[in-house]
Amino acid sequence: xxxxxxxxxxxxxxxxxxxxxxxxxxxxxxxxxxxxxxxxxxxxxxxxxxxxxxxxxxxxxxxxxxxxxxxxxxxxxxxxxxxxxxxxxxxxxxxxxxxxxxxxxxxxxxxxxxxxxxxxxxxxxxxxxxxxxxx
Numbered sequence: 001x002x003x004x005x006x007x008x009x010x011x012x013x014x015x016x017x018x019x020x021x022x023x024x025x026x027x028x029x030x031x032x033x034x035x036x037x038x039x040x041x042x043x044x045x046x047x048x049x050x051x052x053x054x055x056x057x058x059x060x061x062x063x064x065x066x067x068x069x070x071x072x073x074x075x076x077x078x079x080x081x082x083x084x085x086x087x088x089x090x091x092x093x094x095x096x097x098x099x100x101x102x103x104x105x106x107x108x109x110x111x112x113x114x115x116x117x118x119x120x121x122x123x124x125x126x127x128x129x130x131x132x133x134x135x
Contacts (some may be wrong), residue, residue, distance in 0.1 A: 009040045010062075012047075014055070021056045023114065024048070028062035037065045045075050045082075052080060057112025064107055075109070082109035085116045093121045100124060 008029045014022035028044065030037040041064065048058055060082060066072065076082050085108040086092045094101035101124055108119055 010044055010060075017056060021054060023112075024051060024055045024058040026058065026060040026062075028060060028064060030063065030065045032065045034066060034071075038071060041066065041072075041075055049080070052112070055112060057110060057114035058082075059114070060109040061107070063105055065105055067103060067105070080111060082111045084108075085110055085119050089116055089119050091119050091121075095121055098122075098125055 008031065010026050010028040013025045015025050017023045026044070026048065030040045044060070048060070052058060064072075072084070076084065086104075092104065094104050095106040096103045101121075106121075108116075110116060
């Protein structure tokens, strides 16, 4: 993204969980330019679709920098679409900014032969001076 000097999208790790197939864990930090972050999300889904059949499941976590629930529809679409953990567990909460959360930019998605058990969001910090990361 022209205004975003940080080249970033995702780090992907295949984790041995004792099964024949690995669990893929993905940490994302998409660009804050929403037009480009949508493209990054499409690219990520295409990449993850290539290895999905060879995994027990995939977990994608991080700062998506995407405002608006409807913008995730393609990522979550289809029989192999990702599921929003907070929605599945009925624990949707805002995550950004950390001192007074109003928006939900940080998310946890999953798909495959795995099911979520718990999800939590850290309590907001008391002030900007006491600020912790919203990631």
